[in-house]
Structures are given as C-alpha cells and as structure tokens.
Amino acid sequence: MDDVLESATPAVEAIFSGIALPVLVYFLVINSSYLVLVVAAALEFRRSTRQLPFAGREELLGSGxxxxxxxxxxxxxxxxxxxxxxxxxxxxxxxxxxxxxxxxxxxxxxxxxxxxxxxxxxxxxxxxxxxxxxxxxxxxxxxxxxxxxxxxxxxxxxxxxxxxxxxxxxxxxxxxxxxxxxxxxxxxxxxxxxxxxxxxxxxxxxxxxxxxxxxxxxxxxxxxxxxxxxxxxxxxxxxxxxxxxxxxxxxxxxxxxxxxxxxxxxxxxxxxxxxxxxxxxxxxxxxxxxxxxxxxxxxxxxxxxxxxxxxxxxxxxxxxxxxxxxxxxxxxxxxxxxxxxxxxxxxxxxxxxxxxxxxxxxxYYWLFELLAPLLELFGLVLVVLGTVLGVVDVGYFMLFMAVAYGYAILVTLAAMTVEELSFHKYPRWRDLLSTLAAAVVENIGYRQATAVWRLEGWAQSLTGRKQEWGTMTRTGFDTSQEQGP
Amino acid sequence: MGEVVVQPWLLRLSLWIMLATFVALAATIALARVTRRRRERAVARRVGPLRADVLALVSGEDDGDSGTRLGALKGASVDLVAPVLIGYLSKIRGAPAERIVDVLVAHGLVRRARAGVTSWSGTRRARSVWTLGVMHVEEAVADVVPRLQDRDRAVAVTTARSLGMLGDAAAAEALLAAVAPGRRGRGELPVWVVVEALVGLGSPAADTIGRALVDDDASTRAVAAMSIGRAQHLSQRSRLRDLVTHEEDPTVLAALAEALGGLGDPADTVTLTELTAHAHPRSVRLAAVRALGDLADSRAITALGVLLADTDPRVGELSADVLVGLGPAGLSEVQSHVAGDGDAAAAADYGLAMHSLRQSAGRTG
Structure with missing residues (x-):
C-alpha cells in the first residue's frame, strides 16, 4: 500500500502543481462573481425600496x-x-x-x-x-x-x-x-x-x-x-x-x-x-x-x-x-x-x-453553474489526496479550506445583510440566528453532496438515461404548515 | 512536501480579513434590526396621541380644535405628522383636504417643498414635488417640470404624478418627452404614470398629446393614444384614424383601437372592423373587438356578428361575449347564429351558455 502511495505521489504532485492554482482562481472568481451579483442586487433593492413610497402602487390598482x-x-x-x-x-x-x-x-x-x-x-x-x-x-x-x-x-x-x-x-x-x-x-x-x-x-x-x-x-x-x-x-x-x-x-x-x-x-x-x-x-x-x-x-x-x-x-x-x-x-x-x-x-x-x-x-452559466460541481469536487479531491500523500501539509490544508469556504460564507452573509436591510422577512431573532448557522453548516456536507447529485444529473443526460421525476409529498397548506412558537 | 499554491501568511491574512468582515456584517444585521424596531416604537409613541386629531381632520369631523392643535405642533412632531397628512391628502377631496392644506401651510410646508425641489437629496426632492402636487400649489409648476428629467428615477416618476395633480397643460410636452429613453438613463417614465398625469391635465393638453401620435418612439405613441381615449379628447379623433393606417407596433395599434372605442363614434366601425382582419396580431384584433363593443351601435353589432364565424375561437368567443353584453340587439345577433355547426355556431353556443349562467345566478342570487 505504501509503495502504491509512494509511486502515486509524483503524479499527484505534478497534477497539483499544474492545476491547483487554476482551481483556486476559479473558486475565488466564482465566489467573487456571486459577490458582484449581491452588490448589483443591493443596488437594485435600494432603487426599488426608495421608489416604493412614491411609486403609486395603490393608484395603479385603481387606474384602469x-x-x-x-x-x-x-x-x-x-x-x-x-x-x-x-x-x-x-x-x-x-x-x-x-x-x-x-x-x-x-x-x-x-x-x-x-x-x-x-x-x-x-x-x-x-x-x-x-x-x-x-x-x-x-x-x-x-x-x-x-x-x-x-x-x-x-x-x-x-x-x-x-x-x-x-x-x-x-x-x-x-x-x-x-x-x-x-x-x-x-x-x-x-x-x-x-x-x-x-x-x-x-x-x-x-x-x-x-x-x-x-x-x-x-x-x-x-x-x-x-x-x-x-x-x-x-x-x-x-x-x-x-x-x-x-x-x-x-x-x-x-x-x-x-x-x-x-x-x-x-x-x-x-x-x-x-x-x-x-x-x-x-x-x-x-x-x-x-x-x-x-x-x-x-x-x-x-x-x-x-x-x-x-x-x-x-x-x-x-x-x-x-x-x-x-x-x-x-x-x-x-x-x-x-x-x-x-x-x-x-x-x-x-x-x-x-x-x-x-x-x-x-x-457565466457554462462556467460557474454547469462546471461548478465538477471543478469543486475535483479541487476537493485533489487537496485531500495531496494532504494524504503529504504533498500538502495538514495545517496548510485546514487553512486553505477555511479560506475557501470562509469566502463562500462571506458571500452568503453579504446576501443576508442585503436581505435584512431591504426586506427583513424573518422577524424572529432565533430565525436570524438559525439562518446564520445554516450559512455555515451549508459548507459542511450539504454543498459537497449537492455537487455530487448535480454531477449525477449531468451524467444521466450524457449516458442517455431516462429522467426520473422527483415526488414532493404535499399535505396542503391549509393548516398543516402551522408550527408552534 | 511540494510547493504551496498560496503562501500560508497570505491565507492567514485573508482569513483574518474575512473574520473581521463576518463580524462587521453580523453587527450590521443586528444593528439594522435593533435600529428599525426602536424607530418604529418611537414613531408609534409620538404619533399615537395625535391620531385622534388626524382622523377627525381627514374625516371632516373636526370642530376646529383638531386643526388648531395639529397646526400648533412644533419640532419633531411636525416631521412625523406632516407625511401622514400628506398621505391622506392624495386620497381625499373637498373641505377636509382644504383643512389639511391649511395645517400644512401653517407649518411652512409649501415654502420648504419649493426649496426642497432642488435639494441634493433624491428622497427630499421626491417628497417636495409630491407635496407641491397633492397640495395643488399651481404656481410651482415651473419648479416641478424640470424634475421630470431628474437623475434619480424615483424623483422623475413622482414629478409626473405630481404634475397630473397640478393639472397645468403646459406640462404636457415635458411629460410626453419623458416617455422615450433619454440620455444617461433618463426618461422611460412608467407609461401608466404618464397616461394618468396627461389625463389629469384635461382638454387644454389635447393638441399637444395628439401631436405625439406621430412620435418616433412607440411607447410615446402608445401613451398618446391611451391618454386620448381615457381623457375623451374628441378633437384628436382624426389623428387617431390617420395613425391606424400606417402604425406597425401591435401595442400602439391595440391602444389606438381602445381609444377609438372609448371615443365612441359609430363612424369608426369601419376602421375598427379593419383592425379585426387576420393580418393583424391577435392582441390588436381582440382590442378591436372590445372597441366595437364600446361603439355599441347597429353597424358594430353587425360587424361583431360576422366575427362570430372567425376561425380563431378566441375572437369568435369574445365577439359573442361582447354581443350578449350589449343587450337585446346583441343577444338577438348571437341567437341568429346558433343554428348551424360552423365556427359561428360554436362561438354563439359559448356566448349564450355564459350569458345563461350569469342570468340564472342573477335571478337566484
């Protein structure tokens, strides 16, 4: 086993040195692009919330x-x-x-x-x-x-x-x-x-x-x-x-x-x-x-x-x-x-x-929506493999992951800030806290799992498999969605 | 260990910067929430005791005391109550509105609004033009009109609504010019806002609006057609008819049809019937069918009767629906097409079935 790992090390090292930087840049660019969209959305929300008091929505309703x-x-x-x-x-x-x-x-x-x-x-x-x-x-x-x-x-x-x-x-x-x-x-x-x-x-x-x-x-x-x-x-x-x-x-x-x-x-x-x-x-x-x-x-x-x-x-x-x-x-x-x-x-x-x-x-959709799960998982596998083979130091690995996912959390937090400043739909403090927690937890397992599932969907199409439609079990909204405080 | 992609110190620095940003964003969220709630409570605390006076004033039940008390307010209370009164002013008319204007004038709102029209703050400019509009300060039109080309769209939209309330026909040209896209993101005011404003200017604006029917911008032509129909500018009928013959934009054509129907001249039956031809888009044909219904004379009923046999079921059904809504003459036209098995019979069946359901419901309910 050790021999196998030893023989694989130079190959992983070569891949790592050739691809790690582009993957890192991709990760930075994709999150930065989300940040740009959040900023653009913030400007849009600012415009529409400023216009709202003068937009005459009630007048539109009765204007014919x-x-x-x-x-x-x-x-x-x-x-x-x-x-x-x-x-x-x-x-x-x-x-x-x-x-x-x-x-x-x-x-x-x-x-x-x-x-x-x-x-x-x-x-x-x-x-x-x-x-x-x-x-x-x-x-x-x-x-x-x-x-x-x-x-x-x-x-x-x-x-x-x-x-x-x-x-x-x-x-x-x-x-x-x-x-x-x-x-x-x-x-x-x-x-x-x-x-x-x-x-x-x-x-x-x-x-x-x-x-x-x-x-x-x-x-x-x-x-x-x-x-x-x-x-x-x-x-x-x-x-x-x-x-x-x-x-x-x-x-x-x-x-x-x-x-x-x-x-x-x-x-x-x-x-x-x-x-x-x-x-x-x-x-x-x-x-x-x-x-x-x-x-x-x-x-x-x-x-x-x-x-x-x-x-x-x-x-x-x-x-x-x-x-x-x-x-x-x-x-x-x-x-x-x-x-x-x-x-x-x-x-x-x-x-x-x-x-x-x-x-x-x-x-953008080709690069950052379609390819995102492929590159994210590839980068993740590469970093883990590099750490296992000693190409990457464990401490460095942890630091790298903290920065990579930290940036993703930062983007989500920016989105939450815009939401709070504009629409503030969740009035309870406990909901706000659980949203903050979800922004962090999202990166531990959920993100990786959805990346795998998205790749599965892509593979199904490429291999010509028949589409299965998911079934959401609906219970009706009349009262069943009520929950206690 | 191989070469690292990014130096560890740079990663550590990034992490610290991110952590600081996390804290700043989380604090912003918390602060925004606390500030908003405190502000809401403060407004409720200050405005609450004055609510009875405000309601007495706007409902016309003021015996004089409420107006006096509101007129005597000072400082921050004025800033809280004035927007409430201005809000009501756009919804009420008559003596209560005049009493509110008196209170606002007593607080120097007209003077402040005229000064605020050129403020650096977009929100203040918007509030100022709105205040001048709802208070009907007619001498302020010249101050307000330039704001149609304001760099802040909210101000320009508010200005258009304000000009409609001020009702000075001199603003018509500027209003129409604000519909087409302008330079540096200006112009392109909401069509419905401009139409409502132009209607508010009354008949003195008719000629200016009529001239806009030949504007290069399709939205401007649509606005002109919609305004003429809604404001009943009968003097512009011939301009509408002229445009129908060479207009290509379906939205404008539909607006023209609607306007001709609104003006209600039976002589337009021929023009509107031409607009129901298959060569026109369906939206135009349907608008023309509805307009024929607005004309409601015997020639229009005959034209609608012919349309029952249209190969487009929607045109046939709408014609049937319009006809049964025109009373005995229309109903009789529909009934005359029931015997048979073509498109006309199918449309007539549907029209009569719906008519019968409505009649039964009317009798029982």
Whole structure:
C-alpha cells in the first residue's frame, strides 16, 4: 500500500502543481462573481425600496391601466391543497385577472374537490390552436354563477409543460402568469409582478418574481400569516441558498439586463410573445430556463427592443425538499435541465448577436453553474489526496479550506445583510440566528453532496438515461404548515 | 512536501480579513434590526396621541380644535405628522383636504417643498414635488417640470404624478418627452404614470398629446393614444384614424383601437372592423373587438356578428361575449347564429351558455 502511495505521489504532485492554482482562481472568481451579483442586487433593492413610497402602487390598482392577467396553473393529484390554492389565486389583490387550472389527468379526487367547491359546470368551448399541444382539453368547466373568473380544464396526463400550454391556449388576457399549484402567493404579488408591464408595455416581455421557502411558515387560508424558519436543517440551508442564488442572484442579473432564468413556479410572460415562441417545450427538463432563452433568442433575431425583468418585491412561497432523497432527485433534474438547455442553445455562447445574454450571462452559466460541481469536487479531491500523500501539509490544508469556504460564507452573509436591510422577512431573532448557522453548516456536507447529485444529473443526460421525476409529498397548506412558537 | 499554491501568511491574512468582515456584517444585521424596531416604537409613541386629531381632520369631523392643535405642533412632531397628512391628502377631496392644506401651510410646508425641489437629496426632492402636487400649489409648476428629467428615477416618476395633480397643460410636452429613453438613463417614465398625469391635465393638453401620435418612439405613441381615449379628447379623433393606417407596433395599434372605442363614434366601425382582419396580431384584433363593443351601435353589432364565424375561437368567443353584453340587439345577433355547426355556431353556443349562467345566478342570487 505504501509503495502504491509512494509511486502515486509524483503524479499527484505534478497534477497539483499544474492545476491547483487554476482551481483556486476559479473558486475565488466564482465566489467573487456571486459577490458582484449581491452588490448589483443591493443596488437594485435600494432603487426599488426608495421608489416604493412614491411609486403609486395603490393608484395603479385603481387606474384602469393595469394589464389583464391570466393566472395559469397545472395540477396533478393535488387533492389536498388545490381548493385552498385556487381560492387564494382568485382572491389575489388585483382588479383584472382570471384563473385557469389545468387538471393534468389527476387520478385522485382533485377535480371533484374543485367541482364541489366552485359549483363547476361544463361549457361548450373550443380550444384555440395558438400553441401545439400533445393532449388537448377533454372538457372545460366554469363556476355556475358565470362570473367567478375561473376556468378548470380537464385533459389526459401529458406533463406540466404541455398542460400549461393548454392553459395558455385558453388564456384570454394579455399577460400569462405561471404559478405552481402547490405554491402560495403574497396577496399583492400579482400587482407587483405586473408593474413592469404597466410601466413599459411595449418593451417588457417577461418577468420573474422572488421564490422563498415556505417550510416552517404559518399558513392559513392559502396565505402566509407568519414567516418562520423551518426546524429541518435541509430546509434551513435551502432558505439561505434560495436567498443567495435565486433572490439576490436573479435581481443582480436583472440589474445587469441579462436575466436568463425565470423560475417556473412564478413567472410572467406577454401572451403574444409566448405564442410567437411556441410556448413551453414539453420535451425539455429545464423548461423554464429553456423558455426564457428561446424568448431572448427570438427577440434578438427579430431585432426587437425588449426586456426581461426580475421583480424583487412579490413573493411566491414554495415548499422545498426536507429529505435527502427528494433533494437529490430535484438537484439531478435541475442540473440535467441546465446542461441540456445550455447545450441546445450553444450557438448563443459568446455570440455578440445576442448581446449581454450571449456574451456574459450564457458563458457565466457554462462556467460557474454547469462546471461548478465538477471543478469543486475535483479541487476537493485533489487537496485531500495531496494532504494524504503529504504533498500538502495538514495545517496548510485546514487553512486553505477555511479560506475557501470562509469566502463562500462571506458571500452568503453579504446576501443576508442585503436581505435584512431591504426586506427583513424573518422577524424572529432565533430565525436570524438559525439562518446564520445554516450559512455555515451549508459548507459542511450539504454543498459537497449537492455537487455530487448535480454531477449525477449531468451524467444521466450524457449516458442517455431516462429522467426520473422527483415526488414532493404535499399535505396542503391549509393548516398543516402551522408550527408552534 | 511540494510547493504551496498560496503562501500560508497570505491565507492567514485573508482569513483574518474575512473574520473581521463576518463580524462587521453580523453587527450590521443586528444593528439594522435593533435600529428599525426602536424607530418604529418611537414613531408609534409620538404619533399615537395625535391620531385622534388626524382622523377627525381627514374625516371632516373636526370642530376646529383638531386643526388648531395639529397646526400648533412644533419640532419633531411636525416631521412625523406632516407625511401622514400628506398621505391622506392624495386620497381625499373637498373641505377636509382644504383643512389639511391649511395645517400644512401653517407649518411652512409649501415654502420648504419649493426649496426642497432642488435639494441634493433624491428622497427630499421626491417628497417636495409630491407635496407641491397633492397640495395643488399651481404656481410651482415651473419648479416641478424640470424634475421630470431628474437623475434619480424615483424623483422623475413622482414629478409626473405630481404634475397630473397640478393639472397645468403646459406640462404636457415635458411629460410626453419623458416617455422615450433619454440620455444617461433618463426618461422611460412608467407609461401608466404618464397616461394618468396627461389625463389629469384635461382638454387644454389635447393638441399637444395628439401631436405625439406621430412620435418616433412607440411607447410615446402608445401613451398618446391611451391618454386620448381615457381623457375623451374628441378633437384628436382624426389623428387617431390617420395613425391606424400606417402604425406597425401591435401595442400602439391595440391602444389606438381602445381609444377609438372609448371615443365612441359609430363612424369608426369601419376602421375598427379593419383592425379585426387576420393580418393583424391577435392582441390588436381582440382590442378591436372590445372597441366595437364600446361603439355599441347597429353597424358594430353587425360587424361583431360576422366575427362570430372567425376561425380563431378566441375572437369568435369574445365577439359573442361582447354581443350578449350589449343587450337585446346583441343577444338577438348571437341567437341568429346558433343554428348551424360552423365556427359561428360554436362561438354563439359559448356566448349564450355564459350569458345563461350569469342570468340564472342573477335571478337566484
């Protein structure tokens, strides 16, 4: 054994001396880039919070200038929570919106729950063929009073994207908001996410809102009544992760006018633009990412002046995985979707025709999102191997790791500071402390595990394995999310 | 042991710097939280005892004492109560609004606001132009207009809203000029804000707005069309019709259709019917269908009846929906298409089904 180690030492030493510096530089650059995004997001938040008192949001609500919105959601076996979710969507603080629920061939009693709750009756309605769909609607239902702006569409199972495309076909309003049926929107979320379209109806074509973890929060009647941190450490870490990557990261990209990812859980699009680009791709795993890239590509090719905007204010609350098994499936799927979409749109990579999106955002996603787990694990293995073989001193190893992960913690702490100065959503001191702790704990095991899972997703795609969809066990938000103090 | 990638002393130094930054950031978070809560408590403590007087004033139930007490406030209390009163001022009219203005004038708010329009602080500039607007200080328009091109967007947006309240048509040109992208990030004011402001300027601004229909910037043309429709500037009807023939931007075209519908001249049936042609984007066609419904005369009903047979189900269904909303004449037009099995019959079926549901609900509920 000693002989093997001894003979491997020169090879490891050679690799280490050749690659260690680039890996270190990569680690520094990736965290610095996060820091740049956090700073950009901070500037964006400062701008929007300063404007808020004078923005006239209440006046917009009553001005008659608000664009009309179709809220489209797909449900599959959501019996437990669909009634409350639909009631909450209908009750959103907005003057001109309709809700379209597409039942994607549920095998549970979800549709019956809706039929009973809203006294649904079938109506003779034809489906416009604006977007091609795999499975057309089999029946269309509206509340018997003819006035509640709800349409429930039943169709055979064909997946979320295809169901949302069916919903878009039936959408009658100018803007389409995609919402996951198991997510909870803040009452003013619609008004806030629509504001960019009211401000610049000619140029703004798509937008995304903030996604936060609902785990641990007190939810009643489809509304988040009290924001609290989950007791589950996996969920706590994801709260920190969502804050850094999804909230501040996307706000930063929006500030740099290069937003290329809008979460499928809460995204808004101009309906005509959705139809122009062909809607969601049902064969894509990263369908939300793919759609936004397609919008960018289309608008750039058409040489149209357009904007894709992130709105930091509205909040969509969604349940994050609390078990490693579900989290693993989710991260595998996300990374596989990332790889397949980036590969499909490789022609945009460093292509000046696509402006900042092609020259900055897409190369960034290749370098710092797609390759990140590969290089992080490679660097980690190299340092550990170097330490075992005596190429690197143990004390030096510890110091090196402390600096590397310390920088990552610093970035998260910067994100938390921006959050506290702008939105301060978690009012309890104990939640603040557990968030701080999660920012540290994230680097011990979680980060490495998610890197492995992301590589697994990438490998699944490269080896042509079939995608497995993770199953989140939903219990409905009516009362089950309540926790004691 | 091989060569190290980074000298240990440099790593140690980095670690110390990071630790110091951790402590600074954690302290910032804690301090921000403590400061915010103390401020909230202080505001509640000071404003609380004055709440009854403020409510009496804004509800018009003041017998004179509340106004006197509020007018006699001094120092920090004025700074806390004035924003509350200004907030109410944008929501109420009549005698209570006048009493609030009296209190604010007594505290020198007009003088302070006019001085604050050119302050170095963006927040103060925004507050100042807003105060002048809600207090209807008409002689301050000349001070306020230049702020439309303020380097701080929040100030420019607030200025537009303020000018709408001041209602001086002289501001129309500057408002329209602030819609298109300007130099160094200026301009590009929210369309809805500018439209509301232009509507607030009334009929004296109609000609200026009408001229903007031929602006090079599509957003400016859209703003002009929306404002004309909402403010009912009948004098600009011919300009709207002229633009329809050569406008290419779908958002502007839809705004033109909506404006023509809003002006309500049956002579525009032909123009709007042309906008429902298949050559136009669907958003424009749907806007034209709704506008035909706004015209609501017999020619529009006939045109909508033809559209029931449109191959786009959405256009047919919307036409049916609009027709049944027009009363007996529209309903009869829809019913005349029920017999048959084409697109028109399908759209008519849907329109009548929805109408029947609403009627039943109306009877029972």
């Amino acid at each position: 200038m608000v664009p009309s919105v179709s809220v489209v959601t797909a449900m599959f076996n959501e019996e437990a929570g669909i009634k409350v979710a639909t009631q909450a969507m209908l009750a959103l603080h907005y003057p001109r919106h309709e809700v379209i629920v597409v039942d994607d061939g549920s095998t549970d009693g979800g549709f019956e729950v809706l039929r009973e709750a809203f006294d649904l009756v079938e109506v003779p309605r034809r489906m416009p063929a604006d977007l091609p769909v795999r499975e057309p609607a089999s029946s269309i239902h509206v509340p018997r009073n003819g006035r509640t702006r709800l349409t429930v569409i039943r169709k055979p199972n064909s997946g979320r994207s295809d169901s949302l495309n069916v919903g878009v076909n039936f959408a009658t309003q100018d803007l389409v908001v995609f919402v996951d049926s198991d997510s909870v929107l803040d009452p003013d979320a619609l008004l806030a996410i629509v504001r960019p379209f009211a401000e610049d109806p000619v140029r703004v074509v798509a937008g995304g809102g903030v996604i936060r973890a609902i785990n641990g929060c007190v939810v009643r009647g489809g509304r988040v009544n009290e924001v609290r941190m989950s007791r589950n450490w996996l969920a706590r870490i994801q709260v920190v992760e969502y804050l850094r990557a999804f909230h501040l990261g996307r706000a930063g990209w929006s500030r740099l006018k290069s937003l290329i990812l809008i979460s499928g859980a809460f995204g808004i699009f101009r309906r005509d633009v959705l139809v122009e680009v062909g809607g969601l791709d049902p064969s894509s795993i990263g369908e939300d990412f793919e759609l936004v890239l397609r919008v960018h590509k289309h608008m750039r090719r058409e040489r149209r002046d357009y904007r894709v905007q992130f709105v930091s204010e509205p909040i969509c609350w969604t349940e994050v995985p609390e078990t490693a098994t579900v989290l693993r499936k989710q991260r595998r799927r996300w990374h596989r979707g990332l790889w397949e979409t980036l590969w499909a749109y490789r022609s945009m990579f460093l292509n000046p025709r696509y402006g900042k999106v092609g020259m900055i955002a897409i190369p």
